[in-house]
Amino acid sequence: MTTHIDELMTFLSGSITPFHAVEVMAKTLQGAGFEQLDQFDAVRMTPGKGYFVVHQGSSLMALRAGQSGVEAGLRLVGAHTDSPNLSVKPNPVKGRDGCIQLGVDVYGGALLNPWFDRDLGMAGRVTLLTADNTLLTTLFDTARAVAVIPSLAIHLDREANSQRSINPQKDVVPLVMLGEHQQYDLKTWLAEELARTDSQWQGARVMDYELSLYDTQPPNQIGIDGDFIASARLDNLLSCFAGMRALIDADDAEWSLFVATDHEEVGSASTVGAQGPMLMDALAALAPDPKLNRMMRAQSWMMSVDNAHATHPNYADRHDDQHSPRLGDGPVIKINRNQRYATTGEGAARLRVLAERTEIELQTFVMRSDLACGSTIGPITATETGIPTTDIGIPTLAMHSIRELACAGDIPPLVALLNAFYRRVA
Secondary structure (H helix, E strand, C coil): CHHHHHHHHHHHHHCCCHHHHHHHHHHHHHHCCCEECCCCCHHHCCCCCEEEEEECCCEEEEEECCCCCHHHCCEEEEEECCCCEEEEEEEEEEEECCEEEEEEEEECCCCCHHHCCCCEEEEEEEEEECCCCCEEEEEEECCCCCEECCCCCHHHCCCHHHHCCCCCCCCCCCEEEECCHHHCCHHHHHHHHHHHHCHHHCCCEEEEEEEEEEECCCCEEECCCCCEEEECCHHHHHHHHHHHHHHHHCCCCCCEEEEEECCHHHCCCCCCCCCCCHHHHHHHHHCCCHHHHHHHHHCCEEEEECCEECCCCCCHHHCCCCCCCCCCCCCEEECCCCCCCCCCHHHHHHHHHHHHHCCCCCEEECCCCCCCCCCCHHHHHHHHHCCCEEEEECEEECCCCCCEEEEHHHHHHHHHHHHHHHCCCC
16 A cells, blocks of 8 residues: 555646646656557557557546457546646736735636635746747746735634635735736746756747646645545546556556546546547547447446545535445445436446455445536546446545545555456456
């Protein structure tokens, strides 16, 4: 277990944005012997060897080639690289009273209260025009706290603990420095920061960027007995790590595919989201013949792996009494008959058989009937591909907060379950 936890901590520390997460996964896969390709091609692949492709810097697919033909079907694990955050606006600089601030958009369904009074870094992707008029894109990370959203003192808002609501336009405006905002330009500062760390950016101009703020507090194993993992972006980087780690370890697996897409938190409708063409293009490259492709998809099975809601000890009534996942009791089958999750009775049964054969305990989650249920890439992927899909995940507290909580003991069983899934134990 210690190995998985240490690896997860390293992965989370480096994966501060989807772009950085994909870079970390690509390096990890290369270190494990996977070869990077522009696109998959079953004819040119060596059985047992691993391959991966990167799409637009924020999505990735990794494949283990099988011994038999692809018509026997694939085992797929899907997760997503994005998490709710505060995204820097194109013209963000504002301020008053001698303070310079940045305007931000709320990306996804972020829980906003925990973002106040945090030491925030800034990271993402920057596109520059170099001195020789070449347009290039690079990753960016301040690697230090450069912003904070101060709370209003209780003396100025006596009802803060009972009635305060948050206006994302007015209240969530990070403070970055002192000065007059009319004299400050973010793009100029970005260019200077990049040139300071790498000479290739000397004289370059920043043309645009995709930047977000992140909590600089590192992930940590906490609790008197070290029971918990506390970190930003556990939803859904924990699942990305588990799917990737399981595939690396499944060196004797038949055709197996790990898919990490972007933009799940905002609906997956993008070129690199689960609703985009990325996966179907990959399946078409593996089986170009339409009849063979349909046969392959019909014989495939996918696990959509995304965090599940653990029962909060302070709010146990927010769960259905018979479907209340507990931290430390293992992976969770997620079920919703209104198709917010893709799990079918047959898929759940197959998963239970797999778990029994690997001696892994499973839990079941169903949302209370009087509360709205969230969704995953599962129903979207099943709709786009026709591949039977089962939704599972690790029980988590504080989902969509700036810092989420999972159980360290739940991580090895998830990796083991996905590894057995890839290897067709059941």
